[in-house]
Amino acid sequence: KAGVTQTPRYLIKTRGQQVTLSCSPISGHRSVSWYQQTPGQGLQFLFEYFSETQRNKGNFPGRFSGRQFSNSRSEMNVSTLELGDSALYLCASSFTTGGSGEQYFGPGTRLTVT
Amino acid sequence: GENVEQHPSTLSVQEGDSAVIKCTYSDSASNYFPWYKQELGKGPQLIIDIRSNVGEKKDQRIAVTLNKTAKHFSLHITETQPEDSAVYFCAALPRSYNTDKLIFGTGTRLQVFP
Numbered sequence: 001k002a003g004v005t006q007t008p009r010y011l012i013k014t015r016g017q018q019v020t021l022s023c024s025p026i027s028g029h030r031s032v033s034w035y036q037q038t039p040g041q042g043l044q045f046l047f048e049y050f051s052e053t054q055r056n057k058g059n060f061p062g063r064f065s066g067r068q069f070s071n072s073r074s075e076m077n078v079s080t081l082e083l084g085d086s087a088l089y090l091c092a093s094s095f096t097t098g099g100s101g102e103q104y105f106g107p108g109t110r111l112t113v114t
Numbered sequence: 115g116e117n118v119e120q121h122p123s124t125l126s127v128q129e130g131d132s133a134v135i136k137c138t139y140s141d142s143a144s145n146y147f148p149w150y151k152q153e154l155g156k157g158p159q160l161i162i163d164i165r166s167n168v169g170e171k172k173d174q175r176i177a178v179t180l181n182k183t184a185k186h187f188s189l190h191i192t193e194t195q196p197e198d199s200a201v202y203f204c205a206a207l208p209r210s211y212n213t214d215k216l217i218f219g220t221g222t223r224l225q226v227f228p
Contacts, residue, residue, distance in 0.1 A: 004157070033215075043158075043203065043218040056215050090157050097214065100146045100165075100207055105157035 004093050004106035012112045018079040021109045025072050025093030032074040037088040050097035086113045116141045116208035120219030127194050135222045138186040143209035147187045150203045194226045
């Protein structure tokens, strides 16, 4: 069974630009969660989508948004990029929602904002 | 809100020795505790998890123990090998804050020297 895939793997953007990241979950998984990982803050939860609906949201500004499609693929968008948005963005898929299902992470997208 | 503390932040052991990583959580109603291993350039990989209705779970060289009274859980790796070198994260799923998101510890960098 193929794992979670994320595209692109690396991205360099300039302050003020916007970016869209993509995540394809494991086949059959309907939940996709997004995390931001930085050396200083560790793994921070952004949001979770299940059956095309946002189920949960972390404490991030409105510049961070996401969506999920009918095939469970998810996208995350960050508008008006700031230097502090440089991070590894991870998505994780799960068969069930609610956090108690086993979550499987993708390799991440390394975003650098200059 | 829920908090998960993880110790130590770094751990160096000789190949063949055991390694123990400890985490404490604040929400006594937390009921799911996964452990992840993250190698350089990769996303976190789920290696073992435990639910609140059991006290110990073992899978070959790794085991996790849970003490609900003390609100802490630990990862034990026996007969360590150089390929065990990675960053390990614990996580807990709180139940008292009307949220379904995993809260992660800050990570432990394990180095196994041959």
